[in-house]
Amino acid sequence: MENRCLYAYKKKFGVSYPEHLDDEQFEPLNNVMLNMMEQKNFVIEIKDLEEDAKKYLIDEKGDIKNKEKISLINTYYSDRERMLFCLLSSLIEKKEYSFEGYIICSYVIKMNSSYYSAWVYRRKCLKKLNLNLLNDLKFTKYIISDNIKSFQSWFHRRWLIEYIYKMNYRKKNNQRNNECNYNIYIEEGKNIDNKNENLNEYNIDMENNYISSFDDEKNFISSEEEMNSNSSYNIHDNFYNDDDGFISNCDDTDFEEGQENNRNNIYIYEELGNIINNNIFFKNSLLPNEIINIDNFLYEELLYNNCDIFIDMKNYNSWATKTWLIDKFNILQNEYICKKHNIILHEFCFINYLLTIDIYNNSLWVYRYFILNKLSYFHDLAKMQKEIYFCFTYANQFYDNQAIFNYFIHMVFLYIKLYQNASQIKQKNTELNIQCEKKEETYKHDERNIFQIPLVNYIKNELIKIQHKSKFVLVFLSQLYSYNGSYDDEIECYRYLQKYDDFNEHVWKDRIECVQKRLKI
Incomplete structure (x- = not known):
């Protein structure tokens, strides 16, 4: 399902998204240059599987006194992998940041995208040698498409x-x-x-x-x-x-x-030149870093990140990078991107479309909250009222969805505070100061009763009709009652949960005791 959506999204917005790593093989590693480089002893202890098996058999018979440690978990490394890790370890230890090292760490990362030291070494090579950053970004995207949960790649x-x-x-x-x-x-x-x-x-x-x-x-x-x-x-x-x-x-x-002259430190001798000429990626890495349209660059990165989300809609790294992009570079307030690409409407359509695919995805609701907060919707009473109706429509239909109700209750509480502040300002503007002082106590009582707010009262009455169908509805109502100070109604919700939610029976029992103590106070 996600792949079909990804294809449609790529086609509509013209995103060039890699579906797998390139077909580049490891032939360049057979080059004499790499075999002649200084290598370091492999740090990870490698034991032959057959030798360990023999030790285990001898140990069972009790024929040996000085028992050697037997590896419980064996990792097999080919000769090529050993050579690459040894070469990279040697370069890191000597702090030698060369184009040869850049080639080696590219292959190491391709084999193991979670190798933190290889990524750190790569960043140093990029800066020391002033290599092409856009080309390296493309390489990173290939790595992510192959292993989307690799934190080091996203970093x-x-x-x-x-x-x-x-x-x-x-x-x-x-x-x-x-x-x-x-x-x-x-x-x-x-x-x-x-x-x-x-x-x-x-x-x-x-x-x-x-x-x-x-x-x-x-x-x-x-x-x-x-x-x-x-x-x-x-x-x-x-x-x-x-x-x-x-x-x-x-x-x-x-x-x-x-x-820019740092690249003059790269000496292209014959063996290195053969590797570069036979590999488009390494050839492009020597291109100069030119000035680009940074707004278009950020927009393309946002689209590309949306493609990552289609691959795995619950991947933390995808959502974290998306929110970082918007927050760090203030994309939703960027006039160029907003006018040319209508990015705000694009993001709302993106969220709503994903909700039709997986409405139980909590990451979607968290991201929706993030977008509304960035757009200052929480300060607009009319927009908040519209958002609450949006939530109620889904909550009434998917009453067993915990993600919706977690989002819904936050929206309701924000709306209550906004409504009360607006009512307070209106009252102060329409009454004399003396009258306000006389009615201060009465107003505080009215302010506390959230069910005097028409929309909140409507939601409560409608959800009461389906409260026995889902524990999430009861939890939602109990939070409203607690906020309003209606402790008897709150206890009634917890007692019903205690009776029918066997797995969390002790939780609701403790809640009841806490509310009863509050009533005594």
Whole structure:
């Protein structure tokens, strides 16, 4: 089902999503270059299965006194795998970040996408050698499509997206500043010496600001601050502050003006050249990082992430990356993306469509809550009322769905607070201050009775009709009664649950005792 939906989504929005890893085999590993490289002893102890079997048989007979430790779990590694792990371990130990190492870690990750050290080494190679980031992002997507639950792959993907974003802005900002400084020089008619001095001073300060956002490895990936601008090109100032952390395992010099020259350190000798020429991916990795339309880039990443969700709609990494994209880069407030692609309507249609596929998926309801919160729906009484009717329609039909009722009760409580605040403001505006003081106690009593709110009272009465069909309906009603202070009705719900929900009988018994203590107080 998910694959059919994925195909339809890809076709409609033109997303180029890889369905499996490329057909690239391991022939380049037979190259003399790799066989001649220094190797390190394999860290993981490897024991032959037959030897362990013999030890076990001898041990049963009791023929040996000094019993060697027998491996309970044996992992078989081919000669090719041993060679790759040994080569990569040697490079990591020597801190040698070379294009040869980049090739090796690519094959290691292809074999084991959860190998954390290989991903860390890869990031250092990307920065030290200034390799093509978009090409590496494509490689990461292939790895994720092959093993969608690999956390290390998703971690690297986030790193790449943010790194591409910041590096792209840095280049664009440099161009703008150079043009601006040149225009100022022409207008003011300053001499060349003064101009050079001013430009040098400005660039030093500017570089310090850039470097500060890349030099913190401890605080990956972004700060908790939200970006308030309406355009992605206007929100970059929030990235460049001391509180904003961004992973960086390199020196400050890697982000100086001459960083593009780092690739000159790659010496393409004959053996290495043969590997590069016979592999499109490695050839593309040497292409320069050019300035791109960052808004289109973010939009494509969002579409691509939606494709990941179609593959596994309950995968935590997919949803976490999607919410990170929207929150970190403020996509829902980006004028370019919203106007050109109508992204807000797109996301609501995406959520509603997935609900028709799996309405019991709690991740969908959590994401819907996230979207409404980002759009400030929780401050609009009319929109909240519409959302509650939306929830009630599904809750009345799927009364055994815990995910719906968990979402539903939060919406109701938000609506109650919003309604009470609106009523309080209205009352203060229509009455004199003296009258308000006299009626203060009466108003507080009315405010507490949430069933005086027409919509809440309607929901309660309708759900009472089906309360014996589902324990989730009873739990929902008990929460409403508890919020309203109707403790007798709350106890009645718990007693019914205690009687018919045998598995959680002790839970409801404890709830009853807690409410009874509250009544005595």
